[in-house]
Amino acid sequence: MKxxxxxxxxxxxxxxxxxxxxxxxxxxxxxxxxxxxxxxxSKYRGCTDQETFDxxxxxxxxxxxxFNLSFFWHYLTKFRNNKDFDVIIDDVSKIPLxxxxxxxxxxxxAIVHHIHGKTLFRELPLLVAxxxxxxxxxxxSVFYRRSVIVTVSESTKDELVKLGIPSKNIHVVYNGVDxxxxxxGKSGVPxxxxxxxxKKYKRLDHLIRAFKIVKEKLSGVRLIIAGKGDNYPELFxxxxxxxxxxxxxxxxxxxERDKIKLLQTAWVFVTTSEKEGWSLVIIEANxxxxxxxxxxxxxxxxxxxxxxxxxxxxxxxIEGLAEALTRILxxxxxxxxxxxxxxxxxxxxxxxxxAEEFMKVLRxxxxxxxxxRNRGCGHF
Numbered sequence: 253m254k255x256x257x258x259x260x261x262x263x264x265x266x267x268x269x270x271x272x273x274x275x276x277x278x279x280x281x282x283x284x285x286x287x288x289x290x291x292x293x294s295k296y297r298g299c300t301d302q303e304t305f306d307x308x309x310x311x312x313x314x315x316x317x318x319f320n321l322s323f324f325w326h327y328l329t330k331f332r333n334n335k336d337f338d339v340i341i342d343d344v345s346k347i348p349l350x351x352x353x354x355x356x357x358x359x360x361x362a363i364v365h366h367i368h369g370k371t372l373f374r375e376l377p378l379l380v381a382x383x384x385x386x387x388x389x390x391x392x393s394v395f396y397r398r399s400v401i402v403t404v405s406e407s408t409k410d411e412l413v414k415l416g417i418p419s420k421n422i423h424v425v426y427n428g429v430d431x432x433x434x435x436x437g438k439s440g441v442p443x444x445x446x447x448x449x450x451k452k453y454k455r456l457d458h459l460i461r462a463f464k465i466v467k468e469k470l471s472g473v474r475l476i477i478a479g480k481g482d483n484y485p486e487l488f489x490x491x492x493x494x495x496x497x498x499x500x501x502x503x504x505x506x507x508e509r510d511k512i513k514l515l516q517t518a519w520v521f522v523t524t525s526e527k528e529g530w531s532l533v534i535i536e537a538n539x540x541x542x543x544x545x546x547x548x549x550x551x552x553x554x555x556x557x558x559x560x561x562x563x564x565x566x567x568x569x570i571e572g573l574a575e576a577l578t579r580i581l582x583x584x585x586x587x588x589x590x591x592x593x594x595x596x597x598x599x600x601x602x603x604x605x606x607a608e609e610f611m612k613v614l615r616x617x618x619x620x621x622x623x624x625r626n627r628g629c630g631h632f
């Protein structure tokens with residue numbers, strides 16, 4: 253099988269995140285199974301136009317702001333009549349590329365991690381957010397209605413169904429976890445850790461306010477916030493205002509090696525995000541023997557098993573969040589139970605399994621027959 257994959261960013265892009273890790277882990281395993289893959293993504297400062305790594309041929313065009321138009325033109329001029337491709341993988345992120353609309357001669361499998369929805373209003377000016385909100389809903393509901401879609405959680409599947417995508421067209425394929433994530437001892441002092449994008453919709457101000465309550469009950473506890481993002485100045489100012497800045501460490505972007513070490517040494521991982529597709533870092537924390545606490549919102553409720561691998565809190569309940577964190581940090585038997593369950597839970601997740609499940613979707617003739625029947629174009 254020869255595959256054309258499309259994503260705004262490839263794994264080497266400085267702005268790459270969980271979606272890029274997900275696609276790369278799948279594609280490199282597809283290559284190892286003897287298939288050919290070309291990935292088209294946007295250019296970034298210092299990149300090469302083409303390179304091959306992990307067996308994936310990467311072609312970079314345009315830039316992140318105009319990638320939709322760049323790929324549309326690139327496809328029409330380079331790939332439209334290319335009979336060598338069997339299928340196109342459309343990794344839907346940012347503004348949907350709408351590939352099913354113009355790539356009518358090829359079956360398209362779309363990957364949708366989550367619907368941004370109302371989180372856009374926390375990150376963008378009101379009018380821009382409103383336009384992006386309406387465009388996202390319109391483009392997905394219109395141009396992907398008849399497409400085969402792979403998503404990472406039941407929560408995102410439910411959101412897609414609400415947008416008018418037939419449930420039968422949606423396949424849930426869970427994320428994997430790298431075997432580098434494993435237990436390696438905890439720190440001598442209690443550490444609460446957040447790792448991920450530091451953005452407004454992650455609501456890390458809730459975490460800092462909850463930490464103040466925890467700190468009043470426990471001495472020596474520390475909070476570490478790490479990851480890429482632009483919300484650091486506000487969070488730092490808040491920690492100073494609350495008088496807890498001496499116990500809060502803002503690390504910014506860290507290496508993958510340091511990320512693993514942080515997840516290993518932390519006593520508890522926490523996320524206060526408004527929503528996620530799945531939150532890969534939660535099961536990475538679990539693989540390191542670290543339980544998680546998070547709000548009971550789409551995506552998070554899929555990856556945290558309440559009172560088994562962590563604790564789910566009603567969204568926005570800062571006092572409840574503080575209580576859950578305090579309980580895990582002080583109740584050794586509970587923390588040990590959650591640790592054991594976490595390690596057991598993550599055994600079901602691996603990138604090999606994720607890639608195999610994804611390949612089943614690509615190989616399923618009934619999937620493509622349904623696609624072509626809907627298009628009225630015969631059979632694949």
